[in-house]
Amino acid sequence: MASQSSSEFEWPVLYNYPPFYTLQTNLDTRAKQIDAWCNLILNYFKYNKLYVLDLTEALASSPLFVNSQLNRILSRETASLILNTLDSRGNLEWQDKEKDRCLVMWRTPKEWGALIYQWASDNAFINTVCTVYELHSGDDTINEEFYGLELIMVVKALQTLQNDGKAQIIQRSNPDMSDAGVKFFG
Template sequence: MTSSLRSLSGGGGGFTWPWQYYFPPFFTVQVNSDTRAKQLEAWCRLVLDYHRAHKSYVLDISEAQSSQLFSNQDINRRLPPEGIDLVLKTLESRGNVEWQNSEKSRCLVMWRSPREWGELIYKWAQASGHGNSVCTLYELHSGEDTTEEEFCGIELWVLQRSIQALAREGKAELIPGDSADGSDAGVKFFS
């Protein structure tokens, strides 16, 4: 089945499982270091692509093993907890996972780094004539001008970190707001 791809059933929004997802050894941590490295690379890509397709940013470890992501019912295989842990440690080392608590029971999954999101947002700002002007985070998140952009609907914490990354590069300035969630904060983009 190396050349076939299968779509996620039941509301997956066009997500396509990679061929490895239907290959039983994919769900067993490989002993050979070269094979394990390739396996981990495929798992990392799968986790990021899955969360991207679902616009999901949080992974609950207690639910992970039974989730469709780590358990393929079609071939009756599931990645064991130590395999999930290895994948998440690899993603953490790459900056794609950040733990929400010291128990490491929930993590934030970032299929793009805040810097990468910031670059997308900055390109949009420049192309749409928002250079040297101010937008609210709400406008970036939910505004009419951004409905076709990949960052539309992005989690507010990711958006804030993205603007902070732009600020560190001198491309934007985050202007604090008054609301508890920060959605009324502003951002000034520099040309």
């Protein structure tokens, strides 16, 4: 999980506190601990522009769950509890039944949809069609926050716009919808 910026990710103070890696027994403390972990995961994924988490891989080697300075690793059970909390908050979607691979949504699909729609509005794409690929990787979006966004997230964002009557997805042949189009409505 490499950083996309020249500066280092700023770890919270709790990251270097050994008890942070052990699920706390006091329920109030545990709730604060889980909330701190949720914030850490979302901030880490946002900073590094990551979207997919493989839990087994992350617990083996990611600095997110493995603090080599402290020689501490978050347990799988605690990590699963935290990820399930993110799921209940709408910031995570499991990609498999085993709950090992998930999509981490540091912005919800609705938030991404709002950014995409604002771009379409600001750039005169209302009542015109563009492709999902153009949104994801096009020259017109290179300076946008959603540029390079995981394709599945682009599609989820567009689905929220479609549900709100602000866009119509025009599906093509690829199951991943990379060749789909979208028409934005004013």
